[in-house]
Amino acid sequence: MKKILAIETSCDETACAIINEDLAIETSVVTSQIDVHARFGGVIPEVASRMHVEQISTIIKEGLKGHSMDEITAVAYTIGPGLIGSLHIGAAAAKSLAFFFNKPLIGVHHLKGHIFVNELVDNLEYPLLALVVSGGHTELVYLKDDQSFKILGTTLDDAIGEAYDKVARIIGLEYPGGPKIDKLAKEGKAHYSLPTPKVEGYDFSFSGLKNACLQLTNRLNRQNEAVVDADLAYAFQEVALHHLLDKTLKVLKDYPVRHVLIAGGVAANSRLRELMSEHITEQKLTLPPLKYCTDNAVMIGVAAFKELKSGNFVAFDAASSSSLAIDK
Ligand code: KG4
Numbered sequence: 001m002k003k004i005l006a007i008e009t010s011c012d013e014t015a016c017a018i019i020n021e022d023l024a025i026e027t028s029v030v031t032s033q034i035d036v037h038a039r040f041g042g043v044i045p046e047v048a049s050r051m052h053v054e055q056i057s058t059i060i061k062e063g064l065k066g067h068s069m070d071e072i073t074a075v076a077y078t079i080g081p082g083l084i085g086s087l088h089i090g091a092a093a094a095k096s097l098a099f100f101f102n103k104p105l106i107g108v109h110h111l112k113g114h115i116f117v118n119e120l121v122d123n124l125e126y127p128l129l130a131l132v133v134s135g136g137h138t139e140l141v142y143l144k145d146d147q148s149f150k151i152l153g154t155t156l157d158d159a160i161g162e163a164y165d166k167v168a169r170i171i172g173l174e175y176p177g178g179p180k181i182d183k184l185a186k187e188g189k190a191h192y193s194l195p196t197p198k199v200e201g202y203d204f205s206f207s208g209l210k211n212a213c214l215q216l217t218n219r220l221n222r223q224n225e226a227v228v229d230a231d232l233a234y235a236f237q238e239v240a241l242h243h244l245l246d247k248t249l250k251v252l253k254d255y256p257v258r259h260v261l262i263a264g265g266v267a268a269n270s271r272l273r274e275l276m277s278e279h280i281t282e283q284k285l286t287l288p289p290l291k292y293c294t295d296n297a298v299m300i301g302v303a304a305f306k307e308l309k310s311g312n313f314v315a316f317d318a319a320s321s322s323s324l325a326i327d328k
């Protein structure tokens with residue numbers, strides 16, 4: 001039975017997992033630095049790197065609990081994109097293990113991890129459209145097969161998760177604000193009107209919407225009127241998520257697609273999951289398990305099996321990249 005030891009350190013989660021060739025999860029450990037970054041209102045790259053250094057050995061030891069390196073076929077790690085300092089810690093750990101135990105090394109693209117983790121719950125069918133929505137990414141990725149990636153649309157400014165986190169801050173909610181807005185919006189109603197982003201083609205934009213939330217809050221404050229937080233969360237979320245949905249439906253009109261999936265931290269959003277289920281009716285739709293939407297090492301292990309099958313290994317001098325493209 002082939003097994004991959006996977007390591008993920010691209011942002012503020014330090015994670016390790018062992019996945020076998022049946023995609024069964026033998027171990028999975030994730031520690032988040034959220035509590036520390038919450039104090040600063042967002043992820044501080046230098047702090048993130050230092051915390052990965054402190055955590056990585058313990059997390060790998062935990063990930064290997066009950067297993068030995070003899071069982072491991074290959075060592076996989078996130079090679080990019082992400083915070084470069086954070087990526088380096090995972091890369092150094094993976095390379096040390098692979099070198100010492102004489103294992104092949106696999107560098108996994110972070111977004112391929114978010115996309116392929118959906119294989120835990122469904123067989124993927126091609127052509128496939130993945131809506132990748134996270135703290136650093138908003139992308140419509142078209143896959144003719146599991147080796148060909150084409151970015152059809154991307155954000156021209158903020159990523160959707162980033163917009164959630166910034167609007168949460170305006171409302172006074174702690175980082176990460178996405179899950180808190182998701183919850184708060186359920187108590188909100190259509191009261192405030194915010195502008196729908198206007199962008200050509202399949203691209204996205206969220207900074208105008210974020211600024212509109214700030215302007216509305218400032219105006220109400222000047223007028224000594226209380227902002228109804230739940231209504232603002234509701235208004236922001238409805239506009240932001242319909243923007244994602246509209247562009248997704250636009251691609252489906254223009255391209256042959258058999259399967260649609262969502263991926264990344266914002267894929268955990270309950271309203272996005274509801275909207276996708278309501279509107280994607282002609283294609284197969286997969287929503288990833290909530291547990292594996294935000295960063296984890298299981299997704300890196302699942303994606304690494306694709307690389308293992310194609311013999312895509314990396315050398316010990318492989319450089320990590322903060323802006324690694326998925327379609328090169
Ligand atoms: O995929 P991820 O863990 O890290 C990146 O690769 O960026 O995504 C983190 C992002 C954060 O911006 C967080 O606020 C957002 O995902 N997020 C959510 C929800 N859960 C996490 N946004 C909206 N609704 C949620 N339920």
Ligand code: ZN
Nearest residue numbers: 134264265295
């Ligand atoms: Zn991610």
